[in-house]
Amino acid sequence: MIDKIKNEWKDCVARALGTYLGATDFPEPNMGVPPKPEMGDIAFPMFPYARIKGMNPARIAADVKEILSKAEHPAGTLSTAGAYLNVKIDSSSLFSDLVRKIGMEGSSYGCNSSLRGKKVMLEFSCPNTNKPLHLGHMRNDSLGESVAAILKANGAEVMKVNLINNRGVHICKSMLAYKEFSNGETPADTGEKGDHFVGRYYVRFANWSKEYEGRIVALEKEGRNDEAEKLRADSPDARAQRMLKAWEDGDEEVLALWRTMNKWTLDGLEQSYRDMGISFDRYYYESDTYKFGKSEVLKGLEEGVFFREKDGSVQIDLSDIGLDRKVLLRKDGTTIYITQDLGTAIRRHEDWPFDSMIYVVASEQAYHFKVLFHILKKLGYTWADGLHHLSYGMVNLPEGKMKSREGTVVDADDLLAELSALAKEEIVSKGREALVGDVDETSRKIALAALNYYLLQVSPVRDMIFDPKKSISFSGNTGPYLEYMGARISSILKKAEEDGIASASDVDGSLLCNEDEEHLILLLSSYPSLVAEAAAGFDPSVITSFLYDVAKTFSHYYHDNQILKAGSPELVSARLSLCRAVLQVLKNGFALVGIPFLESM
């Protein structure tokens, strides 16, 4: 709506310029935003025409303003400031249309159909089945969920998929430690969440292996190399390798343990996903796709896309894209990471022929995806042009990188619990338990708002620093602040209803003429174009900044202006309509960035 008006203005300015310059061939006017709201809503700089006309740009601005003011143009007022021709849009004339549109469209206000008919597959999360989720996964999951919602809002058909990394030597490590040290205990026995239970054995393995390594090195120092060799052959790492071989050979005992422990972990991860509001439409498992990947590589070998090295490994020459060679099958014929990913991609396109597929994966894997996409193209899959790596930076701590060995990894469940506890404290300290209803559920939703907003407000490409103690506050530019605005507007509307203030069907927009009201109306009008912009760049931070802008403006507005006790019934009615519109847009935006809406908090 706002875009339409802006473009109308742009056309008008272009026509006026045409008349003024007496030409048809000149650069089309640039549209900007004046630095201060009172200067107007659209700015047209006249610099480019100064040279053409050989005149002072400020003079041009004044002359064009003259021409324009006599011509037909949308409602609004013109002014000049130096070389700028500024337009103040008559927002009150927008208001009734805006209110009607938002009222009619409700939760779909802001959606468009630019991606209608497009099938987009979105892969994210992709956990290993040997440990619980950590902060890094949370950024991944937040991004995945948000981008999925944003693409849907643009009309795409979205399939969210998760690829479970449930095979490989790292999985065997937790299994081996369990076999060695558990005495058969189960998560049910210890009361632990399954992923934490298994993760504990993964850590146990690491310590066990380290201890062995120390003994081996000590023996070697003493020159007792035979004994060292013997110890090494029996080391945890060697045994894990043998277990992997047994797993691949189909050893029933190993497979049984694998199934059991995988289930424990996945049950635990499912719980975390539920708590964090993450869901998937389909799961893929590496254990299912790695063999398929191998057969695809062998097919490519026959077709001459790949070649077999003298040592027996299968490789591809990537010199055409300025890279080296890449191994696709080991000399013993076993598969590697990329073999499996090739198989998974092909299988997925067979399952659900997508137009595009987005991998939400950390930037450290940029090389992997470059190679993967290239190979798929070389194999002749035309759909490979629709593959996209949504790369995001790392989440670091103030003291540096998270390191599992140093125990500095921030556990996702712990973090959520900690934030929920803080939120609960806040609710209790304000004595709002009864007003809130389910205190624990509300606390969790506040924690989620804090987390998702914090993780999404940073542009995906950037590394970010996360200070668990300080970074997540509930005041200022935060998720809970946005939720709070939603709750307060809800509260006003509720009170209006209780007081029997009827909502008028036709409101007089011309009553809403203070600066904040005008700003809010323009903001709400611009929301649909931002939904499109967020989709184009796969960037939820477009939405988070918008929401903060709306909340902040509203905050300021209702601090200074009474709504229910405004001067006249007509003004009350108009302001209530504005409140409803703001609330609806906040809710719609919340849904795109994982902020739960709360009527009361």
Place this chain on the structure above:
RNA sequence: GAGACCAUAGCUCAGCUGGAUAGAGCAUCAGUUUGCGGAACUGAGGGUCGGAGGUUCGAAUCCUCUUGGUCUCGCCA
């Protein structure tokens, strides 16, 4: 060594296809409640946009070089 990405206030981050005096939050300091939720609002101080060139009427933004940081270049995943 080669390549990719990042650098903006004390800290955490915005800044759209180049446009007017570079913006928020936190922290610091000073204020605001006889009113619909104070998880709020207002104000102040705080900047050589890593550095140097270039393009342009105009550069935090584009180009080149350079410094610093991170990541990748495994028959690990």
